[in-house]
Structures are given as C-alpha cells and as structure tokens.
Amino acid sequence: MTAERPTYVTHLECSARGERYPADTLHQLSRAGKPLLVRYDLARLARDWSRDDAEARPADLWRWRELLPVRRTGDIVSLGEIETPLIPIPRAGGARVLVKDEGRLPTGSFKARGLVMAVSMAKALGVTRIAMPTNGNAGAALAAYASRAGIETVILCPEDTPEANVREIALQGGRVWRVNGLIDECGAIVAEGTRQGRWFDLSTLKEPYRIEGKKTMGLELALQLGWRLPDAIFYPTGGGTGLIGMWKAFDELEALGWIGPERPKMFAVQAAGCAPIVKAFDEGADHAERWENAHTIAAGIRVPKALGDFLILDAVRKSGGRAIAVEDEATLQAVSDAAGQDGLLLCPEGGATLAAYRQALAEGWVGAGNECVLFNCATGLKYPMPSVTRALDRHQPIDFDAL
Amino acid sequence: MTAERPTYVTHLECSARGERYPADTLHQLSRAGKPLLVRYDLARLARDWSRDDAEARPADLWRWRELLPVRRTGDIVSLGEIETPLIPIPRAGGARVLVKDEGRLPTGSFKARGLVMAVSMAKALGVTRIAMPTNGNAGAALAAYASRAGIETVILCPEDTPEANVREIALQGGRVWRVNGLIDECGAIVAEGTRQGRWFDLSTLKEPYRIEGKKTMGLELALQLGWRLPDAIFYPTGGGTGLIGMWKAFDELEALGWIGPERPKMFAVQAAGCAPIVKAFDEGADHAERWENAHTIAAGIRVPKALGDFLILDAVRKSGGRAIAVEDEATLQAVSDAAGQDGLLLCPEGGATLAAYRQALAEGWVGAGNECVLFNCATGLKYPMPSVTRALDRHQPIDFDAL
Numbered sequence: 088m089t090a091e092r093p094t095y096v097t098h099l100e101c102s103a104r105g106e107r108y109p110a111d112t113l114h115q116l117s118r119a120g121k122p123l124l125v126r127y128d129l130a131r132l133a134r135d136w137s138r139d140d141a142e143a144r145p146a147d148l149w150r151w152r153e154l155l156p157v158r159r160t161g162d163i164v165s166l167g168e169i170e171t172p173l174i175p176i177p178r179a180g181g182a183r184v185l186v187k188d189e190g191r192l193p194t195g196s197f198k199a200r201g202l203v204m205a206v207s208m209a210k211a212l213g214v215t216r217i218a219m220p221t222n223g224n225a226g227a228a229l230a231a232y233a234s235r236a237g238i239e240t241v242i243l244c245p246e247d248t249p250e251a252n253v254r255e256i257a258l259q260g261g262r263v264w265r266v267n268g269l270i271d272e273c274g275a276i277v278a279e280g281t282r283q284g285r286w287f288d289l290s291t292l293k294e295p296y297r298i299e300g301k302k303t304m305g306l307e308l309a310l311q312l313g314w315r316l317p318d319a320i321f322y323p324t325g326g327g328t329g330l331i332g333m334w335k336a337f338d339e340l341e342a343l344g345w346i347g348p349e350r351p352k353m354f355a356v357q358a359a360g361c362a363p364i365v366k367a368f369d370e371g372a373d374h375a376e377r378w379e380n381a382h383t384i385a386a387g388i389r390v391p392k393a394l395g396d397f398l399i400l401d402a403v404r405k406s407g408g409r410a411i412a413v414e415d416e417a418t419l420q421a422v423s424d425a426a427g428q429d430g431l432l433l434c435p436e437g438g439a440t441l442a443a444y445r446q447a448l449a450e451g452w453v454g455a456g457n458e459c460v461l462f463n464c465a466t467g468l469k470y471p472m473p474s475v476t477r478a479l480d481r482h483q484p485i486d487f488d489a490l
Numbered sequence: 491m492t493a494e495r496p497t498y499v500t501h502l503e504c505s506a507r508g509e510r511y512p513a514d515t516l517h518q519l520s521r522a523g524k525p526l527l528v529r530y531d532l533a534r535l536a537r538d539w540s541r542d543d544a545e546a547r548p549a550d551l552w553r554w555r556e557l558l559p560v561r562r563t564g565d566i567v568s569l570g571e572i573e574t575p576l577i578p579i580p581r582a583g584g585a586r587v588l589v590k591d592e593g594r595l596p597t598g599s600f601k602a603r604g605l606v607m608a609v610s611m612a613k614a615l616g617v618t619r620i621a622m623p624t625n626g627n628a629g630a631a632l633a634a635y636a637s638r639a640g641i642e643t644v645i646l647c648p649e650d651t652p653e654a655n656v657r658e659i660a661l662q663g664g665r666v667w668r669v670n671g672l673i674d675e676c677g678a679i680v681a682e683g684t685r686q687g688r689w690f691d692l693s694t695l696k697e698p699y700r701i702e703g704k705k706t707m708g709l710e711l712a713l714q715l716g717w718r719l720p721d722a723i724f725y726p727t728g729g730g731t732g733l734i735g736m737w738k739a740f741d742e743l744e745a746l747g748w749i750g751p752e753r754p755k756m757f758a759v760q761a762a763g764c765a766p767i768v769k770a771f772d773e774g775a776d777h778a779e780r781w782e783n784a785h786t787i788a789a790g791i792r793v794p795k796a797l798g799d800f801l802i803l804d805a806v807r808k809s810g811g812r813a814i815a816v817e818d819e820a821t822l823q824a825v826s827d828a829a830g831q832d833g834l835l836l837c838p839e840g841g842a843t844l845a846a847y848r849q850a851l852a853e854g855w856v857g858a859g860n861e862c863v864l865f866n867c868a869t870g871l872k873y874p875m876p877s878v879t880r881a882l883d884r885h886q887p888i889d890f891d892a893l
Contacts, residue, residue, distance in 0.1 A: 146549045147575075166833055167575025167591055172550070174570045188570060191594045194835070195871055218893075231833035241893045246881065254875035260830040264893065265881040272884055280890050427663040430569055430634035432597070468598055468871050472657035478649065478668040481675055487683050490621075490644045490667065 089149035093135065094158045095127040099295050102398055111158070113212050115281070115293050122292040122395055124335065125156050125299050129342040138314060138345050146170040148200060148303050154339060155204065156299050162211035164236040166193035168203055170307055173460070178428035179421065180441060181448070183458045185317070186431060187308070190466030194227045194255070196434075197304065197464045201328060202228035204300030205289055210236045218286040220244070220273030222325065222386045223252030224465050229289060230261030241286060243273035249386055251469040269381055270325075271392050291326035292394045301329040305336030308460060309346055316351045318457035319408065321443050323436035323464055324355040324364055325390035327399040334402040351460075352408035352453065355399055356436075356443040358383030359412045361391060364399055368410035373397050384415045385435035387464060409452060417442035422467065435470055437463030492552035496538065497561045498530040502698055505801055514561070516615050518684070518696050525695040525798055527738065528559050528702050532745040541717060541748050549573040551603060551706050557742060558607065559702050565614040567639040569596035571606055573710055576863070581831035582824065583844060584851070586861045588720070589834060590711065593869030597634050597658070599627035599837075600707065600867045604731060607703030608692055609635035617641060621689040623676030625728065625789045626655030627868050632692060633664030644689060646676035652789055654872040672784055673728075674795050694729035695797045704732040708739030711863060712749055719754045721860035722811065724846050726839035726867055727758040727767055728793035730802040737805040754863075755811035755856065758802055759839075759846040761786030762815045764794060767802055771813035776800050787818045788838040790867060812855060820845035825870065838873055840866030 099108040101117035102124050108114055110125070117123050136153050144150035148168035157163055171192060173185040180186075189197035202225065209217060218241040219229055226242040233240045242256055246265040256263040266273045274290050281288040292298065309316060316337065322330045330353060340346045357365050361381035367374065375396040381389050393399065403410055422438035425431045433441065440461040447453045479485065502511040504520035505527050511517060513528070520526050539556050547553035551571035560566055574595060576588040583589075592600035605628065612620060621644040622632055629645040636643045645659055649668040659666040669676045677693050684691040695701065712719060719740065725733045733756060743749045760768050764784035770777065778799040784792050796802065806813055825841035828834045836844065843864040850856045882888065 146573075165577075167577045167594075169572055169575055169594060170549075172570025172572055174568075191570075191572060193833075195869060231829075231835070233833075234830060235833035243882065250877075251871060251875070253878050255829075255835060255871065257878045258826065258829045258875050259833055259835060262893065263878060263880060265878075266884050267882075268884045276882070276884060276888055279888070280893065283890060285890055285893075423661065426634075426658075426661045427637060430596075430636075430638035430662055432634070432658060432662060466598060466869065466871065468654060468658065468869065472654070472661050474653075475656050475660045475666060475668075477666060479646065479670075479679070481669050481671045481679060485679055485682070487686060487688055490665065490683065490688075 089152055089160060089163065091160050092152040095132045095153055096156050097126050097128050099123040100126050113214070113287070114295055115288055122298070122398070123295040125295055127154060127339070129339060133343045142310060148203070151303055151306050154306065156296055157204070157207050157211065159211065162207050164203060164207050164210060164232050166199070166231060166235065168192060168199060173311055174431055176425050176429040176431055179424035180444060180461070181455055183456065184444065184461065185459070186437070186461050186463050187304070189462060189464050190434065194224070194231050195466040195469060196224035196228065197329060197462070198225040198228040200300040200303055201297030202232050202300070205294060205296040206232035206236055206238065208296040209238060209287060214238060214287045216286040217289050218277045218280055219289040220270050220277050222270050222389060223248045224387060226256045226261060226263060227252055227259065230256045230259040234260030243276055245269055245273065249469055269389065269391055291328055298328050298332045298335070302332035302336035304329055305333030306340065309340055314346055316346065316349060317460045319352040319354060319453050319459045321354045321356055321440040321459065321461045323385070323388050323439050323462060324357055324399060325388040326393050327355065327395050329462070330355060330402060331395050331398045350406050353403050353406040354408045354443060354447060355403050355410040356440050357410065357412050358385050358388055358439060359414045361389045362412040363391060364393065364396060365410040365412040367396065367400055368403060373400060385418060385439050387436045388439065411443040411446055413439050413442040413446060421445070432467035433463045434465040434467045436465065437461065492555055492563060492566065494563050495555040498535045498556055499559050500529050500531050502526040503529050516617070516690070517698055518691055525701070525801070526698040528698055530557060530742070532742060536746045545713060551606070554706055554709050557709065559699055560607070560610050560614065562614065565610050567606065567610050567613060567635050569602070569606070569634060569638065571595060571602060576714055577834055579828055579832040579834055582827035583847065583864070584858055586859065587847065587864065588862070589840070589864050589866050590707070592865060592867050593837065597627070597630045598869040598872060599631065600732060600865070601628040601631040603703040603706055604700030605631035605635050605703070608697055608699040609639055609641065611699040612641060612690060613639045617690045619689040620692050621680045621683055622692040623647070623673050623680050625673050625792060626651045627790060629659045629664060629666060630655055630662065633659045633662040637663030646679055648672055648676065652872055672792065672794055694731055701731050701735045701738065705735035705739035707732055708736030709743065712743055717749055719749065719752060720863045722755040722757060722856050722862045724757045724759055724843040724862065724864045726788070726791050726842050726865060727760055727802060728791040729796050730758065730798050732865070733758060733805060734798050734801045753809050756806050756809040757811045757846060757850060758806050758813040759843050760813065760815050761788050761791055761842060762817045764792045765815040766794060767796065767799060768813040768815040770799065770803055771806060776803060788821060788842050790839040791842065814846040814849055816842050816845040816849060824848070835870035836866045837868040837870045839868065840864065
C-alpha cells in the first residue's frame with residue numbers, strides 16, 4: 088500500500104477568512120462556519136520531493152502521501168485506491184474527450200477518495216462514531232471504510248436514494264436510515280445529533296479531510312497527462328468537494344514547480360431540476376441560494392444547498408469556465424450513447440457531464456480541438472437500466488434470421 | 491495505453507495433442523475438438539525483455555504486451571484494463587488472506603481480461619459478427635468491447651441470469667436473448683449458428699485468445715508479490731479459463747527465468763449445486779461428466795460441462811491443490827462477513843472462494859500461516875443484496891437514542 092513517509096502538514100486554515108487552526112486535533116467548521124483547508128510546507132516539500140519520485144511509486148492514491156494529511160501509515164484504512172483510467176469516448180464524445188472512470192474505486196465511486204482520507208484521519212484522531220447524510224455513494228464509501236476501521240456509523244439518506252446504495256451501505260455494516268427529505272434535511276438531523284455530542288459529523292466539507300482525498304483527482308490528472316492539465320474539466324457538482332479539491336491540487340502542484348500557471352476551464356455540471364450553482368453563476372452572485380423542489384434522476388447531484396458554494400463559484404470563474412445545467416433527458420441520452428457507441432457505461436451524473444460537454448461544444452464554450460476530461464463519478468452498475476424482453480424458447484425451432 | 495511493441499507469437503497448439511496451427515488466422519477448436527493454446531518464442535523473449543522492463547511500464551494489462559497475441563497496437567480495443575488491487579481481509583479471512591478484486595476491471599468483472607483480448611484479435615482478423623453464450627458477466631464484457639470495435643454481437647443467456655447483467659449487455663449494444671436453459675444449452679444454439687456460418691463463436695475456450703487475456707491474472711500476481719507466487723489460490727471455477735490461463739502464465743514466467751519452479755496450490759471452487767469438476771477430482775477422473783439439474787446463487791459458476799475440464803483437473807492435481815464444493819449458505823455468509831467486517835463487497839462467486847478457504851483451513855488443506863489469494867471475479871454491486879427497511883420521519887421528533 089504505502090510505506091512510512093515524512094509528512095508536511097503545518098496547519099489548517101479557514102477557507103473564508105484565512106484564520107489558522109492547529110493540525111492533528113478534531114475540527115469541524117471554522118469559527119466563521121466555513122470549511123477548513125489543510126496547509127502543507129510546500130517550500131520544504133519542493134526541496135525534498137520530485138515528479139520522478141512520485142511517478143516511480145505504485146499507481147494509487149497513496150503515491151501522493153506527502154500531499155496528504157495522514158501522518159502514520161498504520162492509520163490508513165485502505166481498500167485498494169487505484170489510479171483511475173482515462174478512457175477516450177470518440178463516438179459519443181469526440182476525438183479529444185476523455186472520461187476519468189472513477190467507478191473503479193472501492194465501493195464503485197469517487198466518494199472513496201474523500202472517505203478513505205476522512206475515515207483514516209478520524210481513526211488517527213480517536214473517533215469511534217460517525218454520522219453523515221448522503222445521496223448514496225458517500226454513505227457506501229463511509230460504511231465500508233468505517234467498518235474496516237472498527238468505527239460505528241449512522242447514515243441518513245433521502246427515501247428515494249438508489250436502492251443499490253441503501254443496500255450496500257447496510258451490507259457493509261452501516262446503520263442506514265431512509266428519511267422523507269433531501270440531503271440537506273438529512274444533514275440537519277445529523278447536525279442536531281452532533282450538537283448533542285452523539286457522533287462526529289462527516290458531512291461534505293464539515294470536516295477538513297474529505298477535500299484532501301478528493302484533490303487527488305487533480306494530482307492524478309496532471310501526472311497521467313504528463314505534467315500538464317487538460318483544456319477543460321466537466322465535473323458533476325453537488326457538494327462540489329472534488330472541484331474545490333482539484334483547484335487546490337493545481338495550486339499545490341504549481342507551488343511545487345511541477346506544473347505552470349495554466350488552468351483548465353472548470354465546468355460545474357448540475358441538473359436543470361437542481362441548479363443552485365448555475366443560478367448563482369448566471370446572476371453573478373458569490374453564494375448560492377437553496378434550490379427549492381429539487382428533482383433529477385442524477386441523485387448524486389441533487390444537493391439544494393452546498394456549504395462550499397463560494398469556493399466552487401470562485402474556482403469556476405477564475406478558470407474561465409462556467410456552471411452548466413442539463414436536462415435529465417439529455418443525461419439519459421448521453422448514458423445510452425456512451426454505452427452503445429463506446430462501450431462505456433456511465434452513471435447518471437457521468438452522463439450529465441457528457442450532456443454538458445455537448446452543450447458547451449454547441450455554445451462554443453469549448454472547441455472540438457480542446458482536450459476535455461469528463462468525470463464519471465461512479466460505476467453505472469448501481470443505477471436502473473432499461474429492461475430487456477427478448478427471449479428464445481430452445482424447445483422450439485430457432486429462427487436464426489431473427490437473432 | 492500501450493506503445494507499439496515487438497511480438498513473439500510463433501504458433502498455436504492443440505492442448506490435447508500438441509499439433510501445431512498457424513498464428514494470425516481465425517481458429518475455433520483444434521481438429522481433436524480441444525482448445526488451442528498460443529505459443530511464444532520465449533527463448534528470444536528472455537533475451538529481449540526483463541522483469542524491470544515490465545515493472546517500469548504503466549500498471550495495466552498491456553504491460554504484458556510481449557506475452558500477448560495482439561500484433562498491432564491499433565487493433566487493441568481498450569476500456570482501461572488496470573491492474574487489480576490485492577486487498578487484505580484480516581477479519582473475515584485471516585492475517586495472510588488477500589482478495590484480488592477483479593470487479594475493478596471494465597464492465598465490473600474479470601471477463602474483461604479475456605474479452606478485451608478475444609475482441610481485439612477478432613478485430614485484427616476481420617470478424618464482423620460474434621455470438622456467445624454467457625451466465626452474464628462475459629456477455630457484458632463482450633458487448634462493451636465489440637460495440638467499441640464496431641462488431642455486432644448476439645448473446646444468449648439463461649433466463650434467470652442476474653437482471654443487471656442482461657440489462658448492461660443490451661445498453662452496451664449487445665443483442666441479448668434470454669433462453670430457457672443453462673449455459674451449455676445456450677452454447678448449443680450458438681454452435682448451430684456457427685455451423686450455418688452466421689457468426690464467429692466466442693464461447694469459452696472455443697477460440698484461443700480469451701485464455702491469453704485471463705492469464706494476465708497470473709502474471710500480475712507474480713509481479714505484485716515481488717516475483718514470487720502465493721501459497722494457494724482459490725479460484726471460482728465455471729469454464730475454468732482463468733485457472734488454466736494462470737497455470738500457463740506461471741510456466742511462461744518460469745521459462746523466462748522470472749520465477750522458479752514453485753507453484754501455488756490451485757483450489758478450483760465450485761458450488762455444491764453444480765460441481766462437475768469436484769466430482770471428477772474426487773473420483774480421480776481425467777474428464778468431468780455433465781452435472782444435471784445444476785443450481786446455485788453463484789450464476790457465474792453454474793457451468794454443467796466445461797470444455798477445458800481436463801486442463802483444469804491437470805493443473806489442480808499437479809499443483810497439489812483440490813477441487814472444493816461449497817454450499818450457497820456458506821457463500822452468502824462469506825459475502826456478508828467480508829462486507830460487514832472488512833468493508834469489501836464480494837460477488838457470490840467471490841464469496842464462494844472465501845467459503846472454500848474456510849473449508850480448506852478447517853480440513854487442513856492450507857494453514858493459517860499460508861498466503862492465500864482469493865479471486866473476487868466481479869463487483870458485488872451487480873447482485874441482489876438484502877433489503878433495508880429502517881426509515882425516519884423528519885416531521886416527527888427524532889429519537890436519537892434509537893439511531
């Protein structure tokens with residue numbers, strides 16, 4: 088998995104005000120109620136570490152150990168966080184469109200990146216009980232890693248969360264509850280239990296380490312593309328941890344001198360039925376209002392209100408990208424096209440990024456010659472697929488012309 | 491993915507009689523009706539290639555290019571065949587039990603290894619239409635790769651094949667038919683169509699290249715363990731291509747001088763409701779009889795009659811291993827234990843290997859100090875999981891003590 092490595096964490100910092108907080112103690116939000124970011128001694132790391140060193144290591148998330156918060160190897164709770172492949176989809180996408188297939192990670196989604204880090208740090212800091220709201224995949228990753236670490240979990244999800252998610256959470260040892268509300272309403276129950284001292288709250292961005300795990304998507308991309316970044320990234324955006332994390336990763340890589348100041352256009356992809364970030368982007372607002380009556384088949388991005396809204400909007404704007412809303416119909420068409428034409432089964436949220444790419448191409452926000460990376464955040468196997476009715480009776484003569 | 495590389499294929503060989511057949515033309519079975527094996531100029535390869543060369547390449551299936559049959563890089567139809575991780579399961583298994591998690595491959599199963607090779611070779615050799623019987627996962631892999639290659643597919647599966655499999659095959663562009671029979675009865679229909687010249691038959695071992703893809707499991711294991719092999723391998727055995735392939739891989743690695751003559755004990759794992767290899771093993775027979783009334787929840791190993799039975803039995807016996815039958819109940823318990831205790835969701839066939847390991851440990855066929863590798867051949871997410879009924883009404887006061 089990974090050897091003992093020197094660590095470079097210096098402190099934590101409020102993402103809004105820049106206040107410093109000590110590392111190696113339990114934190115939730117900053118005093119301003121904003122996410123905390125982990126800071127490293129990048130100047131010292133630049134002297135100690137090189138791109139070649141990183142490349143020579145096994146191709147997994149732990150190759151980035153010096154840019155991660157876990158101090159002791161013994162605290163790492165791993166299920167095999169391999170580097171995910173970049174897969175061209177020339178027919179459904181275009182000649183330079185690559186899908187980063189995050190469905191290959193443990194528990195079948197990119198949530199494993201954030202949760203392996205958060206659970207390892209929770210273990211390191213002595214947490215014994217965790218609660219979290221989820222739209223499904225984060226809960227599955229939490230349950231798996233926490234069970235492995237011997238940490239108890241209480242996981243709350245909207246009642247119409249994909250059935251596969253609810254079941255895998257339970258099978259992997261999580262105490263999962265369906266709630267008649269959306270993810271932020273599940274989060275309110277978790278917050279109340281946290282206030283009562285019943286558990287540690289692992290909600291998106293309410294503790295500092297999930298973002299450190301998610302940033303490895305950006306680190307991997309740079310390495311996989313030969314220490315450059317793509318022209319554009321299409322990212323399915325619910326809580327937005329991954330987008331914020333990649334943006335942080337790029338800054339850290341630049342501080343190390345491993346990449347230059349160029350950045351990809353960051354496209355935050357949302358569903359038309361739940362597009363608070365798109366609305367704020369279009370209106371030029373710094374923060375997003377809660378989206379009422381949220382609905383979309385892409386459960387993972389049905390997040391009416393994101394704690395990191397200001398960080399998402401800031402990264403998207405600085406990058407020259409946009410926030411894009413796509414209709415469910417376009418998402419389903421994209422899933423069908425990628426599977427049927429390129430043999431790649433995307434999850435609905437991944438399908439949304441392909442639909443958004445098509446929209447961006449049509450609008451001229453990207454060109455056909457641009458290298459674009461779409462994030463398929465989970466395996467498509469967890470989601471309902473169209474049923475099939477073709478059947479053959481082998482006791483009857485077979486009409487081979489009809490097969 | 492992979493660069494152009496020199497290739498070393500010399501010819502094909504009948505696995506029963508040793509007759510030679512030319513490479514680079516279409517073949518099904520040998521004249522004796524037995525599987526063909528691909529042979530390489532290993533003496534020349536031993537001079538040209540080293541373990542260090544192999545290790546320095548990206549960690550995917552194509553790092554083994556010189557030991558694979560595809561000549562031209564342009565014929566490779568890839569969906570990102572990453573090296574699969576070895577994951578300890580100390581609680582449900584034991585201190586030295588590792589699961590090779592094949593569910594991380596494209597289409598979520600180890601079938602991708604065989605099918606990426608067979609479809610790439612079919613493309614290289616001009617095939618435009620393929621048919622195949624399947625218990626589910628092989629069909630999914632075939633549909634994905636063939637659609638990507640622009641090859642048409644007809645895929646026949648037993649009517650009670652897991653629903654996720656049937657649907658993913660169709661979504662990935664395969665023409666899939668449910669048949670009221672078992673996999674060998676589906677195979678009979680494919681064989682009749684082949685006789686009529688309607689398609690190329692990609693059934694297990696009826697063409698020479700799936701086994702070459704599957705053998706990469708053995709190559710990877712040797713590299714991942716530092717150029718040694720484990721004490722024992724537990725392999726879920728339906729058609730047995732992977733077991734035969736790994737045994738071939740070990741011989742090739744030894745011929746290259748990369749490993750010594752030691753071999754793991756090979757345990758062929760079957761379900762008690764479909765155990766033709768176990769019966770033949772116990773009776774000292776060279777070939778297995780068809781198993782009547784086959785039934786098991788582990789659909790992937792519900793194979794009443796395997797074309798490569800004599801090769802499986804030979805490898806198992808030479809290795810000092812055994813064929814083991816496990817009850818479905820023990821398989822389900824193993825799946826539940828690995829998920830709940832170690833956070834790893836196995837497929838039923840993977841669960842069967844853990845159940846078989848437990849049996850082998852109890853019988854003294856392996857010791858607790860032996861390093862044992864269990865093959866989890868597919869992601870557990872494709873299979874039914876127990877339902878969950880816990881629900882909370884957020885409009886009522888929450889009983890936090892009950893969460």
